[in-house]
Amino acid sequence: MDNDVILVIVVGTALVFDFTNGFHDTANVVATSISTRAMPPRLAVAYASVLNFAGAFLSIAVAATIAQDVVASDAITPTVVFAGLIGAISWNLITWYYGLPSSSSHALIGGVVGAAFVAAGADAVLGDGVLGKVLVPAVVAPVLAFVVGGIAIVVCYRTVGRLRPGPVSRGYRLGQVVSGGLLALAHGTNDAQKTMGVITLALITNGNLSADADPPTWVIITAATAIALGTYSGGWRIIRTMGTRIIKMDPAQGFSAQGAGAAVILASTHYGFPLSTTQVISGGVMGAGAGKRLSAVRWGIAGNIVTAWLLTLPAAAAIGALAYGVTRVFGTGSLGPAVVTAIGLALVAAAFARRIRQGAPVPAP
Amino acid sequence: MLATVVDTGALLKTVAAAFVAGVGVTLVFSLAILGAARFADLSRDGRRFAAASFGALAIVALAAAAAAVTIGIIVMTRK
Numbered sequence: 001m002d003n004d005v006i007l008v009i010v011v012g013t014a015l016v017f018d019f020t021n022g023f024h025d026t027a028n029v030v031a032t033s034i035s036t037r038a039m040p041p042r043l044a045v046a047y048a049s050v051l052n053f054a055g056a057f058l059s060i061a062v063a064a065t066i067a068q069d070v071v072a073s074d075a076i077t078p079t080v081v082f083a084g085l086i087g088a089i090s091w092n093l094i095t096w097y098y099g100l101p102s103s104s105s106h107a108l109i110g111g112v113v114g115a116a117f118v119a120a121g122a123d124a125v126l127g128d129g130v131l132g133k134v135l136v137p138a139v140v141a142p143v144l145a146f147v148v149g150g151i152a153i154v155v156c157y158r159t160v161g162r163l164r165p166g167p168v169s170r171g172y173r174l175g176q177v178v179s180g181g182l183l184a185l186a187h188g189t190n191d192a193q194k195t196m197g198v199i200t201l202a203l204i205t206n207g208n209l210s211a212d213a214d215p216p217t218w219v220i221i222t223a224a225t226a227i228a229l230g231t232y233s234g235g236w237r238i239i240r241t242m243g244t245r246i247i248k249m250d251p252a253q254g255f256s257a258q259g260a261g262a263a264v265i266l267a268s269t270h271y272g273f274p275l276s277t278t279q280v281i282s283g284g285v286m287g288a289g290a291g292k293r294l295s296a297v298r299w300g301i302a303g304n305i306v307t308a309w310l311l312t313l314p315a316a317a318a319i320g321a322l323a324y325g326v327t328r329v330f331g332t333g334s335l336g337p338a339v340v341t342a343i344g345l346a347l348v349a350a351a352f353a354r355r356i357r358q359g360a361p362v363p364a365p
Numbered sequence: 366m367l368a369t370v371v372d373t374g375a376l377l378k379t380v381a382a383a384f385v386a387g388v389g390v391t392l393v394f395s396l397a398i399l400g401a402a403r404f405a406d407l408s409r410d411g412r413r414f415a416a417a418s419f420g421a422l423a424i425v426a427l428a429a430a431a432a433a434v435t436i437g438i439i440v441m442t443r444k
Contacts, residue, residue: 016423132370144380148387155388159395163402171398175430182437189441256391262437263387264379270440271382273375 003206006078009341010202013085020092021104022230025191028101028261028281029184029231029240031207035243038173038180045344047177048184055188056196056224057123075116075124078202083118083336085198086344087111087320091312093348099237099245100308102205103276105315108208109134109196114317115324129315133274133290140308141275142283146266149287152256157292160252168291172251179258186265186275188227195223208289225303242282245301247289256291257284270278279309390433397426 029052032042039047071080088107095102116124132251160168196215199222203209209216214224247253261277261284267273282305326343327336399424407416 018434055441126369130374136371136376140376140380144383148383151384151388152391155392156395158391159392160402163399167405171394173400175394178434182434185438186441255394257386259390259394260383260387263390264383265438266440267382267386268379270374271378273372275379289370 002333003078006082006337007206007208008201009334009337010085011023011199012214013082013089013341014195014198014202017085017089017092017104017108017198018192018223018226019233020089020096021191021194022049022227023233023235024092024096024102024104024230024238025187025278026231026233026235027242028277029180029187030234031281032243032249032257032285033180033237034239034250035053036169036173036176036244036251036254038176038251038254041239044180045232045234047181048187049228051181051184051336052188052192052231053224053228054295055185056192056220056227057188058185058189059274063135068096069129070126071116071129072120072124072126075120076112076201076205077119078113078205078326079332080112080119080324081198083115083324083327083340084108084320086114086340087114087316088307088321089344091316093351094315095239095308095312096235098242098304099352100305100306101238101242101278101282102308102312103278104191104238105194105276106134106138106218106309106312110313110316111320113313114320114322117317118321118324132205134313137273137275137292138279140273141268141279141288142276142306142309143262144285145159145261145280146287146290148264149257149260149284149288150291152260153253153291156252156256159225169251172255176251177257179255179262182262183258183265183281184231184276186262186269188224189262189283190265190269190274190277192223192227195226200225215234241301241305246282246298246305249285251286253285253288253292257281257288260284385397386433390430393429393433397423397430400424400426 026045026048028050031038033044034041088104088111091107092104113125196219199219200209200215204211204213243249261281264280265275265277286297286302322339327340330336330339400419403419404423405414407419
């Protein structure tokens with residue numbers, strides 16, 4: 001009975017994480033399209049939402065599951081996964097509140113690493129995996145996208161620089177609709193799978209599925225729906241940061257950032273060197289700004305974003321560790337996860353109530 | 366030490382492919398815009414041969430961009 005209650009709590013928490021992943025990462029897909037007026041804001045998030053939903057069905061390669069190669073597999077229990085999800089959700093909400101784009105994948109890995117560290121000791125954390133699968137890609141992703149985005153915008157300006165601006169802007173806006181769609185599909189394919197992996201893992205450890213089972217249809221549909229709803233709800237604070245605060249973008253820059261971002265993400269997918277979508281798009285936006293002129297980038301904002309990236313792993317790990325510790329205070333049954341869930345819901349409700357009292361500081365554009 | 370924990374082969378291939386695809390897609394789409402815009406201008410001026418050349422450039426470049434998008438979707442479905 002206790003195990004079934006824990007399973008239900010883990011599934012619910014995983015879907016909440018999927019929702020926060022959607023609204024946190026909406027900006028990656030739609031921010032440049034909105035800021036260059038390639039699409040109206042509500043239409044852009046609806047478009048991204050539909051393609052995120054569709055993307056979740058394109059591939060179910062759940063083998064690349066949560067924290068693989070980063071945490072020893074025998075240290076992963078439903079309670080560790082639950083505490084890791086709490087760490088990831090908390091960090092997603094904190095960075096959303098401050099309008100900072102940060103990697104949901106790194107937050108999830110950090111949360112699970114922290115929880116596994118407290119649960120099973122330092123040996124449970126695979127240092128080589130953390131370095132090779134998280135830290136090195138975290139450096140490569142933004143630098144690569146920055147350079148490709150910077151070269152791409154120079155190519156754009158050299159090719160169409162002498163044409164009348166009207167047709168050029170219309171052309172690049174049209175291109176943004178397509179490149180944004182490609183990004184939304186890629187995001188749905190990559191990120192909805194994480195939730196499918198978490199839920200499938202919980203079902204396997206609870207004995208509901210065999211070890212080599214594919215995710216059931218209800219898992220695929222609920223994960224796709226949660227990320228699509230999250231995307232549609234729109235994380236406007238991060239959209240504003242990505243779309244207007246890093247650089248003031250023209251349609252050519254928007255297309256270069258999105259096109260370079262999509263190319264980098266798909267190249268990394270093809271060659272099996274996964275990179276964070278958020279870091280790639282942020283790097284592409286900065287590169288498209290710097291390619292025009294270095295002073296076009298607001299480096300203070302860029303610095304805040306990089307700081308959030310540096311903090312993601314340790315902060316999510318600390319929250320995951322704390323969540324696991326609090327859970328274990330109440331024993332090994334379902335009471336601990338239930339109490340942590342209740343505390344989490346109360347904190348979120350308090351934060352939203354405070355925001356409603358203050359008025360929405362960042363309304364939908 | 367870094368070389369033992371990082372798949373350097375996959376990393377180098379990713380970097381090379383990202384450069385080719387990112388800059389390549391931007392170039393062909395920019396050429397499509399150039400072709401379409403010059404086609405419209407030259408057609409208005411009655412310069413049919415030059416207009417047709419830029420029209421052909423726009424069509425070929427747009428086809429290349431569409432092929433790149435198709436390849437992208439195939440990469441997603443095959444991963």
